[in-house]
Amino acid sequence: MTARPIIEIRGLGKFYDGFEALKNINLDVHSGERIVICGPSGSGKSTLIRCINRLEEHTSGELVVDGIELGEDTKDIRAVRQEVGMVFQQFNLFPHLTVLENLTIGPVRVRKIAKAEAEARARKYLERVHIPEQADKYPAQLSGGQQQRVAIARSLCMEPRIMLFDEPTSALDPEMINEVLDVMVELAGTGMTMIVVTHEMGFARKVADRMVFMERGEIVEVAPPDVFFTAPKSERCRAFLDQILEH
Protein backbone atom coordinates (compact mmCIF):
# COMPACT_ATOMS: atom_id res chain seq x y z
CA MET A 1 0.00 0.00 0.00
CA THR A 2 1.65 3.16 -1.16
CA ALA A 3 -1.26 5.58 -0.72
CA ARG A 4 -1.20 7.89 2.26
CA PRO A 5 -2.94 6.34 5.27
CA ILE A 6 -6.42 7.79 5.92
CA ILE A 7 -5.60 8.02 9.62
CA GLU A 8 -2.08 8.74 10.86
CA ILE A 9 -1.44 8.63 14.59
CA ARG A 10 2.07 9.59 15.72
CA GLY A 11 3.28 9.65 19.29
CA LEU A 12 -0.23 10.42 20.55
CA GLY A 13 -0.61 11.06 24.26
CA LYS A 14 -3.39 12.22 26.50
CA PHE A 15 -3.17 13.41 30.06
CA TYR A 16 -6.10 14.30 32.20
CA ASP A 17 -6.32 14.96 35.92
CA GLY A 18 -2.75 13.78 36.34
CA PHE A 19 -3.64 10.48 34.70
CA GLU A 20 -1.96 9.32 31.53
CA ALA A 21 -4.85 7.89 29.51
CA LEU A 22 -2.85 7.40 26.31
CA LYS A 23 0.90 6.91 26.00
CA ASN A 24 2.84 7.28 22.77
CA ILE A 25 0.28 5.73 20.43
CA ASN A 26 1.46 5.06 16.88
CA LEU A 27 -0.95 3.65 14.35
CA ASP A 28 -1.65 4.09 10.64
CA VAL A 29 -4.97 3.06 9.18
CA HIS A 30 -5.35 2.71 5.45
CA SER A 31 -8.50 3.35 3.48
CA GLY A 32 -10.75 0.28 3.53
CA GLU A 33 -8.98 -1.30 6.47
CA ARG A 34 -10.95 -2.83 9.36
CA ILE A 35 -9.28 -2.51 12.73
CA VAL A 36 -10.61 -4.09 15.91
CA ILE A 37 -9.30 -2.71 19.19
CA CYS A 38 -9.60 -4.79 22.34
CA GLY A 39 -8.17 -4.74 25.81
CA PRO A 40 -9.24 -4.62 29.44
CA SER A 41 -11.52 -1.81 30.59
CA GLY A 42 -9.73 1.44 31.34
CA SER A 43 -7.00 0.63 28.84
CA GLY A 44 -7.72 3.71 26.71
CA LYS A 45 -9.50 2.06 23.75
CA SER A 46 -12.47 4.41 23.84
CA THR A 47 -10.29 7.42 24.53
CA LEU A 48 -8.21 6.60 21.46
CA ILE A 49 -11.11 6.41 19.02
CA ARG A 50 -12.75 9.47 20.62
CA CYS A 51 -9.54 11.36 19.83
CA ILE A 52 -9.95 10.48 16.16
CA ASN A 53 -13.08 12.67 15.89
CA ARG A 54 -11.85 14.94 18.67
CA LEU A 55 -14.56 14.25 21.19
CA GLU A 56 -11.41 14.04 23.33
CA GLU A 57 -8.44 16.36 22.82
CA HIS A 58 -5.02 14.74 22.70
CA THR A 59 -2.34 16.48 24.70
CA SER A 60 0.74 15.43 22.75
CA GLY A 61 1.68 13.91 19.42
CA GLU A 62 0.06 14.25 16.04
CA LEU A 63 -3.19 13.02 14.58
CA VAL A 64 -3.98 13.42 10.87
CA VAL A 65 -7.35 12.27 9.55
CA ASP A 66 -8.04 12.32 5.83
CA GLY A 67 -5.18 14.76 5.33
CA ILE A 68 -6.37 17.18 8.00
CA GLU A 69 -4.33 17.60 11.15
CA LEU A 70 -6.54 17.82 14.23
CA GLY A 71 -5.76 20.88 16.31
CA GLU A 72 -7.57 23.87 17.73
CA ASP A 73 -9.20 24.92 14.46
CA THR A 74 -12.93 24.25 14.84
CA LYS A 75 -13.52 24.30 11.08
CA ASP A 76 -10.97 21.54 10.61
CA ILE A 77 -12.55 19.59 13.43
CA ARG A 78 -16.00 19.83 11.86
CA ALA A 79 -14.61 18.89 8.45
CA VAL A 80 -13.08 15.76 9.99
CA ARG A 81 -16.24 14.92 11.92
CA GLN A 82 -18.27 14.94 8.71
CA GLU A 83 -15.97 12.29 7.28
CA VAL A 84 -15.86 10.22 10.45
CA GLY A 85 -19.07 8.56 11.62
CA MET A 86 -19.36 7.40 15.20
CA VAL A 87 -21.55 4.80 16.85
CA PHE A 88 -21.78 5.04 20.63
CA GLN A 89 -22.28 2.39 23.28
CA GLN A 90 -25.45 4.15 24.47
CA PHE A 91 -26.77 4.82 20.92
CA ASN A 92 -27.37 8.53 21.73
CA LEU A 93 -30.27 8.89 19.32
CA PHE A 94 -32.13 12.19 19.56
CA PRO A 95 -35.27 11.25 21.53
CA HIS A 96 -37.33 14.25 20.41
CA LEU A 97 -36.97 13.38 16.73
CA THR A 98 -38.42 10.49 14.74
CA VAL A 99 -36.12 7.87 13.28
CA LEU A 100 -36.30 9.57 9.89
CA GLU A 101 -35.54 12.98 11.41
CA ASN A 102 -32.61 11.50 13.33
CA LEU A 103 -31.24 10.34 9.99
CA THR A 104 -31.84 13.53 8.02
CA ILE A 105 -30.77 16.15 10.54
CA GLY A 106 -27.06 15.69 9.83
CA PRO A 107 -27.28 15.72 6.03
CA VAL A 108 -29.72 18.66 6.04
CA ARG A 109 -28.14 20.85 8.73
CA VAL A 110 -24.48 19.97 8.29
CA ARG A 111 -24.07 18.80 4.70
CA LYS A 112 -26.78 21.25 3.57
CA ILE A 113 -28.41 18.87 1.11
CA ALA A 114 -32.10 19.17 0.16
CA LYS A 115 -34.63 17.61 2.52
CA ALA A 116 -36.17 15.31 -0.09
CA GLU A 117 -32.79 13.98 -1.07
CA ALA A 118 -31.84 13.48 2.58
CA GLU A 119 -35.05 11.53 3.16
CA ALA A 120 -34.43 9.29 0.18
CA ARG A 121 -30.94 8.66 1.48
CA ALA A 122 -32.27 7.98 4.98
CA ARG A 123 -34.71 5.38 3.66
CA LYS A 124 -31.93 3.73 1.69
CA TYR A 125 -29.80 3.32 4.82
CA LEU A 126 -32.74 2.20 6.94
CA GLU A 127 -33.17 -0.54 4.32
CA ARG A 128 -29.50 -1.37 4.74
CA VAL A 129 -29.89 -1.86 8.48
CA HIS A 130 -33.11 -3.86 7.90
CA ILE A 131 -35.66 -1.59 9.58
CA PRO A 132 -37.27 0.48 6.81
CA GLU A 133 -40.69 0.14 8.50
CA GLN A 134 -39.60 2.05 11.63
CA ALA A 135 -38.99 5.40 9.91
CA ASP A 136 -41.80 7.29 11.61
CA LYS A 137 -41.38 5.96 15.12
CA TYR A 138 -39.55 7.64 17.96
CA PRO A 139 -36.36 6.06 19.34
CA ALA A 140 -38.04 5.18 22.65
CA GLN A 141 -40.49 2.93 20.75
CA LEU A 142 -37.67 0.73 19.42
CA SER A 143 -35.70 -2.11 20.99
CA GLY A 144 -32.06 -1.59 21.89
CA GLY A 145 -30.87 -3.51 18.86
CA GLN A 146 -33.09 -1.48 16.57
CA GLN A 147 -31.93 1.76 18.16
CA GLN A 148 -28.31 0.85 17.61
CA ARG A 149 -29.03 0.02 13.97
CA VAL A 150 -30.72 3.40 13.58
CA ALA A 151 -27.61 4.98 15.11
CA ILE A 152 -25.46 3.19 12.53
CA ALA A 153 -27.76 4.39 9.75
CA ARG A 154 -27.60 7.93 11.14
CA SER A 155 -23.83 7.89 10.83
CA LEU A 156 -23.96 6.34 7.35
CA CYS A 157 -26.33 9.07 6.14
CA MET A 158 -23.46 11.52 6.45
CA GLU A 159 -21.66 9.25 3.92
CA PRO A 160 -18.47 9.22 5.95
CA ARG A 161 -15.18 7.71 4.82
CA ILE A 162 -14.43 6.23 8.21
CA MET A 163 -16.71 4.63 10.83
CA LEU A 164 -15.81 4.42 14.48
CA PHE A 165 -17.65 2.02 16.80
CA ASP A 166 -17.28 2.48 20.55
CA GLU A 167 -18.38 -0.83 22.12
CA PRO A 168 -21.55 -0.86 20.00
CA THR A 169 -22.99 -4.04 21.51
CA SER A 170 -22.02 -3.63 25.17
CA ALA A 171 -25.32 -2.01 26.20
CA LEU A 172 -27.48 -4.55 24.38
CA ASP A 173 -29.39 -7.55 25.65
CA PRO A 174 -27.69 -10.74 24.43
CA GLU A 175 -30.44 -11.64 21.94
CA MET A 176 -29.99 -8.33 20.14
CA ILE A 177 -26.24 -8.39 19.74
CA ASN A 178 -26.25 -10.44 16.56
CA GLU A 179 -28.64 -8.21 14.62
CA VAL A 180 -26.23 -5.32 15.17
CA LEU A 181 -23.11 -7.37 14.41
CA ASP A 182 -24.71 -8.66 11.20
CA VAL A 183 -25.21 -5.09 10.03
CA MET A 184 -21.60 -4.31 10.86
CA VAL A 185 -20.34 -7.36 8.97
CA GLU A 186 -22.34 -6.28 5.93
CA LEU A 187 -20.90 -2.80 6.25
CA ALA A 188 -17.40 -4.25 6.36
CA GLY A 189 -18.23 -6.00 3.09
CA THR A 190 -18.80 -2.65 1.38
CA GLY A 191 -15.18 -1.62 1.88
CA MET A 192 -15.81 0.97 4.59
CA THR A 193 -12.84 1.92 6.74
CA MET A 194 -13.80 0.79 10.24
CA ILE A 195 -12.27 1.04 13.67
CA VAL A 196 -14.22 -1.01 16.18
CA VAL A 197 -13.73 -1.20 19.91
CA THR A 198 -15.38 -4.43 21.00
CA HIS A 199 -15.05 -7.63 22.96
CA GLU A 200 -16.96 -9.61 20.33
CA MET A 201 -14.12 -11.86 19.24
CA GLY A 202 -16.23 -13.84 16.77
CA PHE A 203 -16.93 -10.61 14.92
CA ALA A 204 -13.26 -9.63 15.13
CA ARG A 205 -12.14 -12.92 13.61
CA LYS A 206 -14.63 -12.52 10.78
CA VAL A 207 -13.92 -8.96 9.66
CA ALA A 208 -10.69 -7.59 11.15
CA ASP A 209 -7.68 -6.95 8.95
CA ARG A 210 -5.65 -6.14 12.04
CA MET A 211 -6.23 -6.60 15.75
CA VAL A 212 -4.94 -4.01 18.19
CA PHE A 213 -4.50 -4.93 21.83
CA MET A 214 -4.27 -2.09 24.32
CA GLU A 215 -3.46 -2.02 28.00
CA ARG A 216 -2.86 0.89 30.40
CA GLY A 217 -2.99 3.50 27.64
CA GLU A 218 -0.50 1.74 25.38
CA ILE A 219 -0.73 -0.35 22.25
CA VAL A 220 0.79 -3.65 23.29
CA GLU A 221 0.29 -5.69 20.17
CA VAL A 222 -0.87 -5.26 16.57
CA ALA A 223 -1.36 -8.41 14.50
CA PRO A 224 -3.60 -9.96 11.84
CA PRO A 225 -6.37 -11.98 13.51
CA ASP A 226 -5.05 -15.43 12.62
CA VAL A 227 -1.75 -14.63 14.32
CA PHE A 228 -3.38 -12.64 17.10
CA PHE A 229 -5.75 -15.37 18.22
CA THR A 230 -3.39 -18.34 17.81
CA ALA A 231 0.05 -17.00 18.64
CA PRO A 232 0.01 -13.64 20.42
CA LYS A 233 3.52 -12.44 21.14
CA SER A 234 3.01 -10.68 24.42
CA GLU A 235 2.27 -12.32 27.72
CA ARG A 236 -0.34 -9.68 28.65
CA CYS A 237 -2.27 -10.18 25.46
CA ARG A 238 -2.30 -13.94 25.94
CA ALA A 239 -3.60 -13.53 29.49
CA PHE A 240 -6.38 -11.23 28.26
CA LEU A 241 -7.42 -13.59 25.47
CA ASP A 242 -7.44 -16.53 27.88
CA GLN A 243 -9.83 -14.63 30.09
CA ILE A 244 -12.35 -13.57 27.49
CA LEU A 245 -12.25 -16.72 25.36
CA GLU A 246 -12.61 -19.05 28.34
CA HIS A 247 -16.33 -19.60 27.96
Added chain:
Amino acid sequence: MKRGAGTVRRLRKLHWADWAILALLGLFFGYVWFQIDGTLKYKWRWEIIPQYLFRYDEEQGRWVANILMQGLINTVRISVLAGLLALVLGTALGLARVAQNLTIRMLARTYLEFLRNIPAVVVIFIFYFFLSEQLIAAFRIEAWARGIARGENAWIWELFFGDMRRFPSLISGIVVLALFESAFVGEIVRAGIQSIPRGQREAAQAIGMTWADEMRFVVLPQAMRKVVPPLANEFIALVKNSAIVSLISVHDLTYKTVELVSSTRAIFEAWITTAVLYGGLCFLLSLLFRRFERAER
Protein backbone atom coordinates in the same frame (compact mmCIF):
# COMPACT_ATOMS: atom_id res chain seq x y z
CA MET B 1 -55.03 6.46 40.18
CA LYS B 2 -54.01 3.50 42.28
CA ARG B 3 -52.15 3.98 45.50
CA GLY B 4 -49.30 1.69 46.46
CA ALA B 5 -49.38 -0.07 49.81
CA GLY B 6 -46.57 2.14 51.10
CA THR B 7 -48.25 5.53 50.62
CA VAL B 8 -49.66 7.33 53.63
CA ARG B 9 -53.45 7.40 53.66
CA ARG B 10 -54.74 10.95 53.90
CA LEU B 11 -57.30 11.50 56.63
CA ARG B 12 -60.58 12.87 55.40
CA LYS B 13 -62.25 13.34 58.80
CA LEU B 14 -61.70 16.11 61.33
CA HIS B 15 -60.78 15.08 64.89
CA TRP B 16 -61.07 17.07 68.11
CA ALA B 17 -57.49 18.41 67.73
CA ASP B 18 -58.37 19.83 64.33
CA TRP B 19 -61.46 21.50 65.80
CA ALA B 20 -59.26 23.01 68.51
CA ILE B 21 -56.87 24.47 65.92
CA LEU B 22 -59.76 25.88 63.91
CA ALA B 23 -61.33 27.35 67.05
CA LEU B 24 -58.06 29.08 67.99
CA LEU B 25 -57.79 30.54 64.50
CA GLY B 26 -61.41 31.71 64.74
CA LEU B 27 -60.68 33.40 68.07
CA PHE B 28 -57.63 35.15 66.60
CA PHE B 29 -59.55 36.57 63.65
CA GLY B 30 -62.42 37.48 65.93
CA TYR B 31 -59.97 39.51 68.03
CA VAL B 32 -58.60 41.29 64.95
CA TRP B 33 -62.14 42.03 63.87
CA PHE B 34 -62.99 43.37 67.31
CA GLN B 35 -59.93 45.66 67.21
CA ILE B 36 -60.82 47.07 63.82
CA ASP B 37 -64.49 47.42 64.56
CA GLY B 38 -64.32 48.51 68.17
CA THR B 39 -61.04 50.34 68.66
CA LEU B 40 -60.43 51.86 65.25
CA LYS B 41 -64.09 52.65 64.75
CA TYR B 42 -63.54 51.72 61.12
CA LYS B 43 -66.57 52.30 58.94
CA TRP B 44 -66.89 49.60 56.34
CA ARG B 45 -68.15 50.84 53.01
CA TRP B 46 -68.08 47.75 50.82
CA GLU B 47 -70.92 49.16 48.73
CA ILE B 48 -68.61 51.68 47.02
CA ILE B 49 -66.21 49.01 45.67
CA PRO B 50 -68.27 47.53 42.75
CA GLN B 51 -68.47 50.86 40.94
CA TYR B 52 -64.66 50.97 40.85
CA LEU B 53 -64.55 47.57 39.21
CA PHE B 54 -67.08 48.35 36.48
CA ARG B 55 -69.07 51.47 35.78
CA TYR B 56 -71.91 52.22 33.42
CA ASP B 57 -70.79 54.55 30.67
CA GLU B 58 -73.71 56.83 29.78
CA GLU B 59 -72.20 58.00 26.47
CA GLN B 60 -71.44 54.55 25.14
CA GLY B 61 -74.47 53.02 26.78
CA ARG B 62 -72.58 49.96 28.14
CA TRP B 63 -70.60 48.73 31.12
CA VAL B 64 -66.89 49.53 30.99
CA ALA B 65 -63.94 48.64 33.22
CA ASN B 66 -63.26 51.18 35.90
CA ILE B 67 -59.93 51.79 37.63
CA LEU B 68 -59.52 48.49 39.50
CA MET B 69 -60.43 46.42 36.43
CA GLN B 70 -58.25 48.65 34.23
CA GLY B 71 -55.44 48.03 36.68
CA LEU B 72 -56.01 44.27 36.58
CA ILE B 73 -56.06 44.26 32.78
CA ASN B 74 -52.83 46.27 32.74
CA THR B 75 -51.25 43.85 35.19
CA VAL B 76 -52.17 40.98 32.85
CA ARG B 77 -50.76 42.87 29.85
CA ILE B 78 -47.53 43.69 31.64
CA SER B 79 -47.14 40.13 32.92
CA VAL B 80 -47.76 38.47 29.56
CA LEU B 81 -45.53 40.84 27.59
CA ALA B 82 -42.79 40.90 30.23
CA GLY B 83 -43.06 37.11 30.47
CA LEU B 84 -42.49 36.69 26.74
CA LEU B 85 -39.59 39.12 26.75
CA ALA B 86 -38.11 37.44 29.83
CA LEU B 87 -38.36 34.07 28.07
CA VAL B 88 -36.35 35.36 25.12
CA LEU B 89 -33.78 37.18 27.28
CA GLY B 90 -33.63 34.30 29.76
CA THR B 91 -33.01 31.73 27.04
CA ALA B 92 -30.19 33.88 25.68
CA LEU B 93 -28.81 34.23 29.20
CA GLY B 94 -29.08 30.50 29.85
CA LEU B 95 -27.18 29.82 26.62
CA ALA B 96 -24.58 32.43 27.57
CA ARG B 97 -24.08 30.66 30.90
CA VAL B 98 -23.03 27.47 29.13
CA ALA B 99 -21.17 29.15 26.24
CA GLN B 100 -17.70 28.02 25.24
CA ASN B 101 -16.35 31.58 25.33
CA LEU B 102 -15.11 32.53 28.79
CA THR B 103 -15.89 36.25 28.44
CA ILE B 104 -19.52 35.53 27.56
CA ARG B 105 -19.84 33.12 30.48
CA MET B 106 -18.37 35.67 32.89
CA LEU B 107 -20.58 38.50 31.65
CA ALA B 108 -23.66 36.31 32.02
CA ARG B 109 -22.59 35.30 35.52
CA THR B 110 -22.00 38.93 36.52
CA TYR B 111 -25.41 40.03 35.25
CA LEU B 112 -27.03 37.17 37.11
CA GLU B 113 -25.26 37.78 40.42
CA PHE B 114 -26.04 41.49 40.18
CA LEU B 115 -29.74 40.72 39.83
CA ARG B 116 -29.87 37.94 42.39
CA ASN B 117 -28.16 39.82 45.19
CA ILE B 118 -29.88 43.19 44.99
CA PRO B 119 -33.47 43.78 46.15
CA ALA B 120 -35.99 43.82 43.33
CA VAL B 121 -37.11 47.36 44.13
CA VAL B 122 -33.57 48.70 43.87
CA VAL B 123 -33.01 46.83 40.61
CA ILE B 124 -36.24 48.25 39.24
CA PHE B 125 -35.25 51.83 40.06
CA ILE B 126 -31.77 51.39 38.61
CA PHE B 127 -33.06 49.88 35.39
CA TYR B 128 -35.77 52.50 35.17
CA PHE B 129 -33.65 55.59 35.59
CA PHE B 130 -30.51 54.38 33.84
CA LEU B 131 -31.96 52.29 31.05
CA SER B 132 -35.61 52.78 30.26
CA GLU B 133 -35.63 56.55 30.54
CA GLN B 134 -32.61 56.85 28.25
CA LEU B 135 -33.95 54.32 25.75
CA ILE B 136 -37.34 55.97 25.56
CA ALA B 137 -35.71 59.35 24.96
CA ALA B 138 -33.21 57.93 22.47
CA PHE B 139 -35.79 56.16 20.34
CA ARG B 140 -38.36 58.98 20.60
CA ILE B 141 -40.90 56.41 21.76
CA GLU B 142 -43.03 59.09 23.37
CA ALA B 143 -43.74 60.94 20.11
CA TRP B 144 -44.17 57.68 18.21
CA ALA B 145 -46.76 56.39 20.67
CA ARG B 146 -48.72 59.65 20.53
CA GLY B 147 -48.78 59.35 16.76
CA ILE B 148 -50.34 55.90 17.04
CA ALA B 149 -52.87 57.06 19.62
CA ARG B 150 -54.12 59.58 17.11
CA GLY B 151 -53.92 57.17 14.16
CA GLU B 152 -56.59 54.92 12.70
CA ASN B 153 -55.43 51.53 13.89
CA ALA B 154 -55.08 52.65 17.48
CA TRP B 155 -57.47 49.93 18.70
CA ILE B 156 -55.14 47.04 17.77
CA TRP B 157 -52.29 48.66 19.67
CA GLU B 158 -54.55 49.41 22.59
CA LEU B 159 -55.59 45.77 22.81
CA PHE B 160 -51.98 44.83 23.56
CA PHE B 161 -50.64 47.94 25.25
CA GLY B 162 -53.64 49.77 26.67
CA ASP B 163 -53.90 53.53 26.42
CA MET B 164 -51.18 54.50 23.94
CA ARG B 165 -50.61 57.83 25.65
CA ARG B 166 -49.27 55.83 28.58
CA PHE B 167 -47.22 53.54 26.33
CA PRO B 168 -43.75 54.84 27.37
CA SER B 169 -44.47 54.16 31.02
CA LEU B 170 -45.97 50.73 30.26
CA ILE B 171 -43.05 49.73 28.08
CA SER B 172 -40.51 50.69 30.77
CA GLY B 173 -42.48 48.61 33.24
CA ILE B 174 -42.38 45.67 30.86
CA VAL B 175 -38.70 46.03 30.03
CA VAL B 176 -37.67 46.50 33.63
CA LEU B 177 -39.70 43.54 34.83
CA ALA B 178 -38.45 41.35 31.97
CA LEU B 179 -34.82 42.24 32.70
CA PHE B 180 -35.35 41.39 36.34
CA GLU B 181 -37.11 38.08 35.60
CA SER B 182 -34.66 37.10 32.86
CA ALA B 183 -32.09 36.22 35.53
CA PHE B 184 -34.38 33.59 37.04
CA VAL B 185 -35.57 32.29 33.68
CA GLY B 186 -31.91 32.12 32.66
CA GLU B 187 -31.05 29.88 35.60
CA ILE B 188 -33.99 27.60 34.84
CA VAL B 189 -32.95 27.33 31.20
CA ARG B 190 -29.33 26.68 32.17
CA ALA B 191 -30.40 23.88 34.49
CA GLY B 192 -32.52 22.47 31.65
CA ILE B 193 -29.60 22.57 29.23
CA GLN B 194 -27.29 20.92 31.72
CA SER B 195 -29.81 18.18 32.40
CA ILE B 196 -29.46 16.92 28.81
CA PRO B 197 -27.12 13.91 28.85
CA ARG B 198 -23.61 14.47 27.51
CA GLY B 199 -24.11 11.75 24.92
CA GLN B 200 -26.71 13.88 23.15
CA ARG B 201 -24.23 16.67 22.66
CA GLU B 202 -21.50 14.26 21.63
CA ALA B 203 -23.79 12.69 19.04
CA ALA B 204 -24.54 16.14 17.63
CA GLN B 205 -20.85 17.02 17.57
CA ALA B 206 -19.94 13.70 16.01
CA ILE B 207 -21.99 14.49 12.92
CA GLY B 208 -20.16 17.81 12.60
CA MET B 209 -22.75 20.23 13.97
CA THR B 210 -21.68 23.70 15.00
CA TRP B 211 -22.27 24.76 18.60
CA ALA B 212 -25.24 26.86 17.52
CA ASP B 213 -26.89 24.02 15.57
CA GLU B 214 -26.21 21.60 18.41
CA MET B 215 -28.07 23.94 20.75
CA ARG B 216 -30.84 24.79 18.33
CA PHE B 217 -31.71 21.34 17.04
CA VAL B 218 -30.62 18.95 19.77
CA VAL B 219 -30.20 20.54 23.20
CA LEU B 220 -32.79 23.33 23.42
CA PRO B 221 -35.78 21.39 22.04
CA GLN B 222 -35.23 18.76 24.74
CA ALA B 223 -34.30 21.24 27.48
CA MET B 224 -37.30 23.51 26.90
CA ARG B 225 -39.70 20.61 27.30
CA LYS B 226 -38.16 19.81 30.66
CA VAL B 227 -38.35 23.37 31.96
CA VAL B 228 -42.01 24.07 31.20
CA PRO B 229 -43.22 23.34 34.78
CA PRO B 230 -40.62 25.54 36.54
CA LEU B 231 -41.17 28.26 33.95
CA ALA B 232 -44.90 28.18 34.63
CA ASN B 233 -44.21 28.68 38.35
CA GLU B 234 -41.85 31.51 37.52
CA PHE B 235 -44.62 33.14 35.48
CA ILE B 236 -46.92 33.14 38.49
CA ALA B 237 -44.12 34.70 40.52
CA LEU B 238 -43.78 37.32 37.79
CA VAL B 239 -47.49 38.21 38.01
CA LYS B 240 -47.06 38.84 41.72
CA ASN B 241 -43.73 40.65 41.32
CA SER B 242 -45.28 42.91 38.72
CA ALA B 243 -46.78 44.89 41.61
CA ILE B 244 -43.43 46.64 42.09
CA VAL B 245 -43.68 48.43 38.74
CA SER B 246 -46.31 50.62 40.40
CA LEU B 247 -43.29 52.32 42.02
CA ILE B 248 -42.23 53.67 38.64
CA SER B 249 -45.81 54.88 38.05
CA VAL B 250 -46.93 52.16 35.69
CA HIS B 251 -50.73 52.02 35.98
CA ASP B 252 -51.04 48.42 37.13
CA LEU B 253 -53.47 47.04 39.69
CA THR B 254 -51.37 48.08 42.68
CA TYR B 255 -50.91 51.62 41.39
CA LYS B 256 -54.64 51.96 40.73
CA THR B 257 -55.41 50.68 44.22
CA VAL B 258 -53.12 53.30 45.76
CA GLU B 259 -54.99 55.91 43.71
CA LEU B 260 -58.35 54.57 44.82
CA VAL B 261 -57.35 54.52 48.48
CA SER B 262 -56.10 58.10 48.42
CA SER B 263 -59.31 59.34 46.86
CA THR B 264 -61.86 57.28 48.83
CA ARG B 265 -60.00 56.36 52.08
CA ALA B 266 -61.54 52.90 51.79
CA ILE B 267 -58.21 51.33 52.79
CA PHE B 268 -59.34 47.87 53.88
CA GLU B 269 -61.97 47.37 51.21
CA ALA B 270 -59.72 48.43 48.36
CA TRP B 271 -56.70 46.39 49.42
CA ILE B 272 -58.78 43.31 50.22
CA THR B 273 -60.42 43.56 46.79
CA THR B 274 -57.01 43.87 45.15
CA ALA B 275 -55.68 40.91 47.12
CA VAL B 276 -58.63 38.83 45.91
CA LEU B 277 -58.03 39.92 42.31
CA TYR B 278 -54.31 39.02 42.43
CA GLY B 279 -55.01 35.84 44.34
CA GLY B 280 -57.76 34.76 41.97
CA LEU B 281 -55.62 35.44 38.91
CA CYS B 282 -52.62 33.51 40.21
CA PHE B 283 -54.76 30.65 41.52
CA LEU B 284 -56.47 30.32 38.13
CA LEU B 285 -53.08 30.28 36.42
CA SER B 286 -51.78 27.56 38.71
CA LEU B 287 -54.91 25.45 38.10
CA LEU B 288 -54.45 25.95 34.36
CA PHE B 289 -50.76 24.98 34.42
CA ARG B 290 -51.47 21.94 36.57
CA ARG B 291 -54.06 20.78 34.07
CA PHE B 292 -51.59 21.23 31.20
CA GLU B 293 -48.96 19.30 33.07
CA ARG B 294 -51.35 16.43 33.68
CA ALA B 295 -52.34 16.43 30.01
CA GLU B 296 -48.67 16.24 29.04
CA ARG B 297 -48.19 12.96 30.85
